[in-house]
Amino acid sequence: MKVLDKVVVVTGAGGGIGRELVLTLLSRGARVAAVDINEDALEETVKQAGEKAGKLSTYIVNLTDREAVEALPEQVIAYHGAVDGIVNNAGIIHPFTNINDLDYDKIMLVMDINFYGTLYMTKAFLPYLLERPVGHITNISSMGGFLPVPGQAIYGASKAAVKLMTEGLYAELKDTNVNVTVVFPGGVGTDIMRNSGVEGAGMTNASEQDLSQLLTPKEAAEIIINGMENNQYRVLAGKDSKIMDTLYRLSPKRAVGIIAKQMKKLINH
Incomplete structure (x- = not known):
């Protein structure tokens, strides 16, 4: 779906x-x-939008609140007149902790935001998207959604759920006007750790070389929007995601071993 003059x-x-x-x-x-x-x-996002802020509206919503999410489509349509696409990007991680040591409250929160938040948004907006000449749903999974990362198994499970739900949604909608894309970002230099309330939780400081290998958020966004505009089924964002996707298909056990070895360098014991 070309995004020019569309509401996303x-x-x-x-x-x-x-x-x-x-x-x-x-x-x-x-x-x-x-x-x-x-x-x-959100106010900072509006500020950075500058002169284009006139085409931007903002909504403070807790995605774990299904009723609040279900009220959102009518609010967006009241402001913009229509809605053509959604990008389910919001997500959190949890402390780098083994499942055995991770408390249920944190497990539930990760699943509620990453999976159920994506599900609520999809179900709330899909009836409206089906009424448009063309519509699009882009769901952000993760490299951790197809490749297990030690210490982030529940996060990975939530993103694996997003992956399979999105692929199923694609199959269900492939004969309709709504296109579906699932995205698997690798390492991206964002504030997800701080925003998830787990900054420094079990992690050492990454080296400058490690950080230089990460996609910038801007680079990731460009890749994702290109995927939407080209109606791609799968988008692998970053060299690490592409490499590990290939390796995981060829030798899942070896791929898991490589990730486990890399994580040992980063996690404090």
Whole structure:
């Protein structure tokens, strides 16, 4: 779906990839509904939009609140007149902790935001998208959604659920006007650790060389929007995601071993 003159909803729009998705969409001529739980972060996104802020609306929504999410489509339509696409980007991680040591409250929160938040948004907006000449749903999974990362198994499970739900949605909608894309970002230099309330939780400081290998949020956003505009089924964002996707298909056990070895360098014991 070409985004020019389309109305696109973006969750997690207060920072990181989400903010860059908003700015990229605006730069390509879209109108954008930016959704986040953090009001101050949304205000900063509006500020960075500059002269294009007139095509931007903001909504403070807790994605774990199904009723609030279900009220969102009518609010967006009241402001923009229609809705053509959604990008389910919002997500959190948990402390780098083994399942055996991870408390249930944190497990539930990760699943509620990453999976159920994506599900609520999809079900809330899909009836409206089906009424449009063309519509699009882009769901952000993760490299961790197809490749297990030690210490982030529940996060990975939530993103694996997003992966399979999105692939199933594609199959269900392939004969309709709504296209579906699932995205697997690798390492991206965002504030997800701090925003998830787990900054430094079990992690050492990454080296400058490690950080230089990460995609910037802007680069990730460009890749994601290109995937949407080309109606791609799968988008692998970053060299690490592409490499590990190939390796995992060829030798899942070896791929898991490589990731486990890399994580040992980063996790404090």
